Amino acid sequence: MPEKKIRNMEEFAAVSGLSRPTVSKYFNDPDSVRATTRKRIEAALERHEYRPNIYAVNQNRRLTKNIGIVVPYLADPFFAEIARSIEMLVIEAGFRPILLGSHGDRGQEIDNLESLRSIKPAGVLLAPLGRISDRSAIESFCKAVPTVLFDSNMEGTGAAFIGSDNVSFVDQTVDYLCRTGTPPCFFEMKTPANPNANKRRLAYIAAMERAGLDPQVIKIDGEGWRFEEIGHKGTHDVIASGGFPSDTVLCSNDRLAIGLLAACYEHGLRVGRGDGCAMRVASHDDHPYSRFTCPSLTTAAHDYAEVSGRSVDTLFELIESGGRFDQRRETLFAARLILRDSA
Amino acid sequence: MPEKKIRNMEEFAAVSGLSRPTVSKYFNDPDSVRATTRKRIEAALERHEYRPNIYAVNQNRRLTKNIGIVVPYLADPFFAEIARSIEMLVIEAGFRPILLGSHGDRGQEIDNLESLRSIKPAGVLLAPLGRISDRSAIESFCKAVPTVLFDSNMEGTGAAFIGSDNVSFVDQTVDYLCRTGTPPCFFEMKTPANPNANKRRLAYIAAMERAGLDPQVIKIDGEGWRFEEIGHKGTHDVIASGGFPSDTVLCSNDRLAIGLLAACYEHGLRVGRGDGCAMRVASHDDHPYSRFTCPSLTTAAHDYAEVSGRSVDTLFELIESGGRFDQRRETLFAARLILRDSA
DNA sequence: CAAAATATTTTACGCGCGTAAAATTTACTG
DNA sequence: CAGTAAATTTTACGCGCGTAAAATATTTTG
Known part of the structure; x- marks a missing residue:
């Protein structure tokens, strides 16, 4: 025909x-x-x-059906997966997701928001870079566009924040490690990219003190988002200067732990909880690769589904309320401990 | 003011x-x-x-300034990085990149192309899923939109293909492994997702026969894009049924190797080229994580910069020629051998 | 310096669609 | 089945901009 x-x-x-x-x-x-x-x-x-014609449609509509999704680093499988999960929910709701990665770069993050603004999105889901974000630029964006923050909080910015409860992460790992062996020292970057790292350190210190133990924080050098490399080099440095203060190391996040495990392997330090193991290592995030480290990584997992689901729900509620909430909302989800071989 | x-x-x-x-x-x-x-x-x-107003502009322009970029799997850091590199080149050229991931899913790949078509892009850079792609749908897309394929070829489809020379990858690893120890067996998925895998197997067989050696191909079960998991399970199966036919294993790609190394570790098989090592492992791709495996992975690296650069250049040339080349072009770049600790 | 050639700007029209208000149809009442 | 309310459709207008053709300004030529 x-x-x-x-x-x-x-x-x-x-x-x-x-x-x-x-x-x-x-x-x-x-x-x-x-x-x-x-x-x-x-x-x-x-x-x-x-x-x-999508252009003619959006030119005239009061509000487009576009939803922006911005994550700090698309090459990190963790963010790639959570972005994927959010994308699907957005599509199901009949909207059009626009996924952008900031590549760990402050300027790119602003460019992304700039670019989103020009397509007049109905709303935006933003996981900010954190410390290095241009805070005032993000704030002004949030005032102009209905925005829900996720993963990484910026106090007072955006209409809502959805994330994981860092205290829950750390409490569970610290508790487990203390129950089953030497209390852990805490391994992190000196200047963490992300506020979650600070919360985790504070939670670690609090948990240790609550148990009447002496917190030991090891801060390693390094800038940027190449966490494996930073953790790898940092571990070499620590070992070169006398080693860890405890045979149990709790890493701030899995990507640092991946670097640490690689360095331990190179030094012939056997990691795990069995006999003949020199040390135990645990971490936080349940990064997609943490199952395939050597040994596999004991870690605290985000509730991906809850975080992405609630983020999307909250954004749609925000959009339906005309882009404003009476009060800023914060929702945190608890972690789930994943026992593997490293601790 | x-x-x-x-x-x-x-x-x-x-x-x-x-x-x-x-x-x-x-x-x-x-x-x-x-x-x-x-x-x-x-x-x-x-x-x-x-x-x-971006919508009003694009409604009337003959050709938008949008360039679509489609990769098979955004949660794979390899694709995330090459996509990033392409994005930057596209921006530099004054165009607007639209990055989409197919999530290893045939339907998603078609959806992506469908979605791109609706925004009337000036051109598209497509890394197809490969075997499971809906070939006829992709062909019909390529006829309607100027498209350059990269990474994974589909004979006759698209105006051009830019990728890496699989023969160069395998020749270098096989040559190195043969020169320095036992000739390798080849480790791959039974039904590879991607045509590169087939090319690599054939290149392995050819290289071995050229050297007067007996090629040994090990094919493991598994579907989809969770290569680490597949490599991991496959290795367990191989070990359970008597082990590898050679103490040197050449993996089709790094992600399989990551799973293989994890499984070897669990079995207490020490990997590397030193004394006391039970086996050597090498692979192809230089995946971003291959530096942090245990041991670090000897592999053949893509020339990221050349592949992405040439892909973008070719697409712009295609656009300027009105969307057609007299003849389909294929460009392959050689690999670079990266020696690390695993072989 | 006038006239022709060229570069630049303006006039005029249309793109494809959203949407308020008016007109019409359908559903519901008694 | 007439009459009214509600749901639906049509009329009429405008959105913000690209672009060919016409008008004007600028540069070049003789």
């Missing part, structure tokens, strides 16, 4: 025997037209491949 | 004392207006924050 090509909504309305605005209504919400009308449109749709 | 808000190009043209079309010309190409005119516009731009 060599039906002639449909060029615009006008022509499509003609072949379905309706007026263009009726068809327009249908595309905005198929249930907003009478059932018989809907059938006619859908019948025509099967014969006449037509899709509304 | 509380300048009144500029709402559209008309108003902006007014405050700069020009007609709107002149301003329009400027935004399409700043050099297309007289120098004095340009100065006036840029002066006004500093006082009056204004940016053309």
Whole structure:
């Protein structure tokens, strides 16, 4: 059936025997037209491949159906996966996700927000870089666009924050490690990229003190988002200067732990909880690769599903409330301890 | 200076004392207006924050400035990095990259192309899933949109293909391994997701036969893109059923090798080239994590920069030629051997 | 310096669609 | 079945901008 090509909504309305605005209504919400009308449109749709011009649509709509998703580092499988999960929820809700990665770079983060602003999104889900973020730029963005922060909090910025409860992460790992062996020292970057790291350190200190133990924090050098490399080099440095103060090391996050484990391996330090092991290592995040480290990594897992689900729900609620909440919301989800071979 | 808000190009043209079309010309190409005119516009731009409405612009332009980038799996740091590199080149060229990941899913890949088609991109850089791709859908897309394939070839599809020379990868690893120890067996998935895997197997067999050696291919079970898990389980299975036919294993790709190394570690098999090592392992791709495996992984590296650079250049050339080349082009770049500790 | 050639700007029109208000149809009442 | 309320469709207008053709300014030529 060599039906002639449909060029615009006008022509499509003609072949379905309706007026263009009726068809327009249908595309905005198929249930907003009478059932018989809907059938006619859908019948025509099967014969006449037509899709509304996305630019013309968005030019006139008060609010686009675009949802921006910004994560600090797309090459980190952790963020890639959570972004993926959010994307799917956004699509299910009938919106169009636009995924952008900031590549650990302050300027890129601002560029991303700038770029999002120009496409007039209905809302944005933003996992900020953290410490190095241009705070005032992000704040001004959040004032202009309904924004929900996730993963990494910036106090007072955005209409809501959804994340994991760092205290819950650390309490569980510290408790487990203390119960089953030497109390851990804490391994982290000197200048962490992300506020979660600070919360984790504080939670570690608090947990240790609560147990009447002496907290020991090891801070290693390094800038940026190449955490494995930083953890690797930092571990070499620590070992070179006398070793860890405890045979049990709790890493701030899994990517540091991956570097640490590689360095331990190179030094012939056997990691694990069995006989003949020189040390135990645990961490936080349940990074996708933490199952495949040597040994596999004992860690505290985020509740991916809850964080992404609640983030999306909150954003849609925000959008429906006209872009404002009476009060900023913060939601934290507890961690789940994953026991593997490293501790 | 509380300048009144500029709402559209008309108003902006007014405050700069020009007609709107002149301003329009400027935004399409700043050099297309007289120098004095340009100065006036840029002066006004500093006082009056204004940016053309992206939807209105793209509605009327013959060709948008959008460039689609599709990779098979964004949660794989290898693709995340190459995508990043391509993104930057696209931005430098004054275009707008739209990055999409197919999540190892045939349907998602088609959705991505569908979604790209609706934004009428000037061109698309596509790294197809490979075997499981919906070939006819991709072909029909390539006919409608100027498309350059990269990483994974599909014979005859797209105007060009840019990738790495699998023969060069395998020749180098096989040669090195044979020179320095026992000739390798080849470790791969039974039904590889990606045509590169087939090329690598054939290259391995050819290289071994050329050297008068007996090729040994080990094919493990597993579907999908969770290569580490597949390599891990596959290795356990191989070990349980008597072990590898050679003490030297060449993996089809680094992600399989990561799983293999984890499994070897669990079995207490020491990997490396030193004394007391039970086996050697090498691989292909130089995955970002291959520096941090235990032991660090000897592998053949892609020339990221060349592949991404040439892909982008080729696409722009394609766009300038009106979306067609007289003849389909294929460009392959050689690998670089990276010696680490595993072999 | 006038006229022709060229570069630049303006006029005029249309792109494809959203949406308020008006007109019409359908559903519901008694 | 007439009459009214509610749901639906149509009329009419405008969004913000690209672009060909016409008008004007600038540069070059003789």
